[in-house]
Amino acid sequence: MTMAIDGAQLELYFSGYSSTTTTATISTENDHDRGGNWNGWSPMVDWEALSGPLDDFQDLIDSMMDDGALMNQSNRLTPDTSNSMSASGTVIVDEETSCGDDLKGLRLVHLLIAAAEALTGLNKNRDLARVILVRLKELVSPNDGTNMERLAAYFTDALQGLLEGTGGIHSNKHHSETNNGPYHHHHRDDPQQRHHQSDVLGAFQLLQDMSPYVKFGHFTANQAILEAVADDRRIHIVDYDIMEGIQWASLMQALVSRKGGRPTPHLRITALSRSGSSRRFIGTVQETGRRLVAFAASIGLPFSFHQCRLDSDETFRPSALKLVRGEALVMNCMLHLPHFSYRAPDSVTSFLSGAKTLNPRLLTMVEEEVGPIGDGGFVGRFMDSLHHYSAFYDSLEAGFPMQGLARGLVERVILGPRISWSLARIYRVRGEEACPWGVWLAAGGFQPVKVSFANHCQAKLLLGVFNDGYRVEEVASNRLVLGWKSRRLLSASIWTSPSDPDL
Amino acid sequence: MRFEFSRGSSQRGDRFFPSHQQSNDQVAAIDMQSNSSATTNKNQPQTSHTSTSRSSDSGEACGGGNKWASKLLSECARAISEKDSSKIHHLLWMLNELASPYGDCDQKLASYFLQALFCKATDSGQRCFKTLATVAEKSHSFDSARKLILKFQEVSPWTTFGHVASNGAILEALDGESKLHIIDISNTFCTQWPTLLEALATRNDETPRLKLTVVVTAGIVKSVMKEVGQRMEKFARLMGVPFEFNVISGLNHIGELTKEGLGVREDEAVAINCVGALRRVEVDERSSVIQLLRSLSPRVVTIVEEEADFSSSRYDFVRCFEECLRFYTLYFEMLEESFVPTSNERLMLERESSRNIVRVLACDEENGGGECERRERGIQWSGRLREAFSPVGFSDDVVDDVRALLKRYKSGWALVLAQGDNHESGIYLTWKEEPVVWASAWKP
Numbered sequence A: 001m002t003m004a005i006d007g008a009q010l011e012l013y014f015s016g017y018s019s020t021t022t023t024a025t026i027s028t029e030n031d032h033d034r035g036g037n038w039n040g041w042s043p044m045v046d047w048e049a050l051s052g053p054l055d056d057f058q059d060l061i062d063s064m065m066d067d068g069a070l071m072n073q074s075n076r077l078t079p080d081t082s083n084s085m086s087a088s089g090t091v092i093v094d095e096e097t098s099c100g101d102d103l104k105g106l107r108l109v110h111l112l113i114a115a116a117e118a119l120t121g122l123n124k125n126r127d128l129a130r131v132i133l134v135r136l137k138e139l140v141s142p143n144d145g146t147n148m149e150r151l152a153a154y155f156t157d158a159l160q161g162l163l164e165g166t167g168g169i170h171s172n173k174h175h176s177e178t179n180n181g182p183y184h185h186h187h188r189d190d191p192q193q194r195h196h197q198s199d200v201l202g203a204f205q206l207l208q209d210m211s212p213y214v215k216f217g218h219f220t221a222n223q224a225i226l227e228a229v230a231d232d233r234r235i236h237i238v239d240y241d242i243m244e245g246i247q248w249a250s251l252m253q254a255l256v257s258r259k260g261g262r263p264t265p266h267l268r269i270t271a272l273s274r275s276g277s278s279r280r281f282i283g284t285v286q287e288t289g290r291r292l293v294a295f296a297a298s299i300g301l302p303f304s305f306h307q308c309r310l311d312s313d314e315t316f317r318p319s320a321l322k323l324v325r326g327e328a329l330v331m332n333c334m335l336h337l338p339h340f341s342y343r344a345p346d347s348v349t350s351f352l353s354g355a356k357t358l359n360p361r362l363l364t365m366v367e368e369e370v371g372p373i374g375d376g377g378f379v380g381r382f383m384d385s386l387h388h389y390s391a392f393y394d395s396l397e398a399g400f401p402m403q404g405l406a407r408g409l410v411e412r413v414i415l416g417p418r419i420s421w422s423l424a425r426i427y428r429v430r431g432e433e434a435c436p437w438g439v440w441l442a443a444g445g446f447q448p449v450k451v452s453f454a455n456h457c458q459a460k461l462l463l464g465v466f467n468d469g470y471r472v473e474e475v476a477s478n479r480l481v482l483g484w485k486s487r488r489l490l491s492a493s494i495w496t497s498p499s500d501p502d503l
Numbered sequence B: 001m002r003f004e005f006s007r008g009s010s011q012r013g014d015r016f017f018p019s020h021q022q023s024n025d026q027v028a029a030i031d032m033q034s035n036s037s038a039t040t041n042k043n044q045p046q047t048s049h050t051s052t053s054r055s056s057d058s059g060e061a062c063g064g065g066n067k068w069a070s071k072l073l074s075e076c077a078r079a080i081s082e083k084d085s086s087k088i089h090h091l092l093w094m095l096n097e098l099a100s101p102y103g104d105c106d107q108k109l110a111s112y113f114l115q116a117l118f119c120k121a122t123d124s125g126q127r128c129f130k131t132l133a134t135v136a137e138k139s140h141s142f143d144s145a146r147k148l149i150l151k152f153q154e155v156s157p158w159t160t161f162g163h164v165a166s167n168g169a170i171l172e173a174l175d176g177e178s179k180l181h182i183i184d185i186s187n188t189f190c191t192q193w194p195t196l197l198e199a200l201a202t203r204n205d206e207t208p209r210l211k212l213t214v215v216v217t218a219g220i221v222k223s224v225m226k227e228v229g230q231r232m233e234k235f236a237r238l239m240g241v242p243f244e245f246n247v248i249s250g251l252n253h254i255g256e257l258t259k260e261g262l263g264v265r266e267d268e269a270v271a272i273n274c275v276g277a278l279r280r281v282e283v284d285e286r287s288s289v290i291q292l293l294r295s296l297s298p299r300v301v302t303i304v305e306e307e308a309d310f311s312s313s314r315y316d317f318v319r320c321f322e323e324c325l326r327f328y329t330l331y332f333e334m335l336e337e338s339f340v341p342t343s344n345e346r347l348m349l350e351r352e353s354s355r356n357i358v359r360v361l362a363c364d365e366e367n368g369g370g371e372c373e374r375r376e377r378g379i380q381w382s383g384r385l386r387e388a389f390s391p392v393g394f395s396d397d398v399v400d401d402v403r404a405l406l407k408r409y410k411s412g413w414a415l416v417l418a419q420g421d422n423h424e425s426g427i428y429l430t431w432k433e434e435p436v437v438w439a440s441a442w443k444p
Helices: A057-065 A100-118 A126-139 A145-165 A195-210 A212-228 A248-255 A285-299 A346-358 A377-399 A403-427 A437-443 A454-465 B022-029 B068-081 B083-099 B107-122 B123-139 B142-155 B160-173 B193-201 B226-237 B284-297 B315-336 B344-361 B380-386 B395-409
Strands: A234-239 A266-274 A304-309 A329-332 A362-368 A470-476 A479-484 A488-498 B180-187 B211-216 B243-248 B269-275 B300-306 B390-392 B415-416 B429-432 B434-443
Touching: A057 A234, A100 A126, A100 A145, A100 A377, A100 B083, A126 B068, A126 B083, A145 A377, A145 A403, A195 A403, A212 A329, A212 A362, A212 A479, A212 A488, A234 A248, A234 B380, A248 A266, A248 A285, A248 A362, A266 B380, A285 A304, A285 B142, A346 A437, A346 B395, A362 A437, A377 A403, A377 A488, A377 B269, A403 B068, A437 B107, A454 A470, A454 A479, A454 B107, A454 B344, A470 B107, A479 B395, A488 B243, B068 B107, B083 B107, B107 B123, B107 B315, B123 B344, B142 B269, B142 B344, B160 B269, B160 B300, B160 B395, B160 B434, B180 B193, B180 B390, B193 B211, B193 B226, B211 B226, B226 B380, B284 B380, B315 B344, B315 B434, B380 B434, B395 B429
Parallel strands: A234 A266, A234 A329, A266 A304, A329 A362, B180 B211, B180 B269, B211 B243, B269 B300
Antiparallel strands: A362 A488, A470 A479, A479 A488, B300 B434, B390 B434, B415 B429, B429 B434
């Protein structure tokens, strides 16, 4: 059943963002669907838990064994005649071919998984994990090589952190206070390298220019909000993690230019702020507020900004909010956007539970999409994480194959730390069931709100600006998922509270 | 450190370790054995146990069951025995990634045992061993062999322990005889004999004639024996000992030895010296070889062997593997602590071990060629030897001499006497309280 597209609602929100235009370069070659064949690449995982054919890999290893190529892949064996390791005719793998790249990538994946296994598996062996990580460090660098090699560098670093116990990310520790990227002990330039503000802003800008991740989350949420409050005069948005507030710029603009003769509503935004965290690089919540106030003034939108301070344990107390009778309440929960800080599950739970008691008109949730885990435990989730970020890297490369330095910056400043946090989180909760927040919301009685046809179209149009490897799927009536090729990456879902009579 | 001078005839203890006063000629010949040069660098008393630095940052000692290499290797051996193909593949791959013959102890063990496991899994042990042996032979020369032996004897009593004990027993057993015939079944490049020749020369009574018949089985040794013989003859001349030297190298295995072939004459007093010889005999032929030795009517038989059991478990791959790993972990650790880190000699000894490991773990039994390498422990050899011989204990003098020898090396070495019950006999060299070499003497 097609819905008539309401032209008023089909506005694109690009204009509120950066001035540089994004040109999508469509890559004709380079279609290694690295996202697709992961399951066949490791011999060691319990295949009951993770489905996937084993045959491709077995053949590969068999051929390696027969040729004795296995023995020659170690490039540290010097061609020393007095102790030839080759028992039979040998095949030297030429590592300069792309075949070599793939083999190297394969090797790195195996080593990473072996390290993850050694760290947490049934036969836990920290000594073995240490040795594998040493080997990995010899093979990879965060700056050079293929996507897989750079990705492996960050994963190696993350695992190293877990092994040493220093990479543990505490729930309220801020992004810039933690392990800032790979080899921060070995970095040639500055062992105490921290991300400078300009680096972070630059990386964030680049991320937005090069990929639709940030915009997808914002636009989908904003469109749903606009539709839900179309006839309201007072709107109150409670934002769990406002960051730099860029989501709201375009929403505000859309409110001001509402068609159909509706008067411009009054917008109130309450941002949760955390005590004790010094957001050195993004700026404080106050700064965000000031910026939004100034922007609202400049476009003539009635606007007020509030902060709701959380305690150090980040418990959200709904009573701390200032509510006004008659306003449409929207709870906005952006998690896991690439440049976002890590938020502890307890904090999110607290927010969502509190949200329920407030009976909001709408609750928008954007979160990372993880793959099916089964009983894979840490290793399974590790592999999934590897898959996830590999798709991420691939998506960036596909769009901007020549801009290696730019991508490198994004990887270093944004993705690298994310990888560390992801792994730390997975490590800490291993043995427990990982539950997407959408599932939590459904179980908690929140009602799904259908994603409108217009919203879906908007998402498709957005992706069309970028590389055609991006996909948007409507996996549920209230949920859109952004993916790269066959890998789902980011989920945006819309909810309302159970007792709301309007919907 | 001062040596303990032995009681009884002459200052034999001192004579085993020539001091700097010797003439250049003697040094030239004697430099085949240990301790020829100044002793300063060897006198490291028990206080300083310097261990070489490890390449891994944690600086842990290698060996012991908690290390990654032994765990992976054992797992792989089990997987091979269970024919668990995917596990084998995975472990071999992982070992290959992490191993290196130039790394720390763990990496080396991983590398060499990986080679053997790979050969076992792919049934290519025979081929691999032959290749390794051929290559090693080609790259050996008299000079390199000499340098290797000298260095090893300088930093470790692993070989000199057996030499000193055996010489002591031989000299005591042949005391008073005028025509001596020593049958040396070993691959030691005759490094054992200069001190014995010296001892013979310095006796108060008339110097006996010595005929030395060396039976070599290792290919590497065969090629250099000519030069070794020339040096021995020259040295004997200098010592003033009537000397005759023969080499027997054409045998496929020791069982082919005959009295006539060895040139044993009725008026000779025969001593048979077996250093690392019995382990090279195929397990099923060991009894008959011992009977053969008996048939030569020796006055004394000296046996030196490394203390490990690769024989009783030879049909149980995993058990054999574990024992092999245990022994060579000790050996490699000993090498690492005895040599300097950049030592080429150590590398060559490790490679020799790698060939033995392949031979034991990945080659089938029916092979011949005298390269069996299935060691047995002293107690096992004792059991075999008792079928034809009875044990001769080492005299106190000899034991003192050996203890004096050990004091010249880094701490960690000790001498332990066999218990005497369970048909045990002989003495053990221990390193870090693990018995590693066994020496014993027997008579008919």
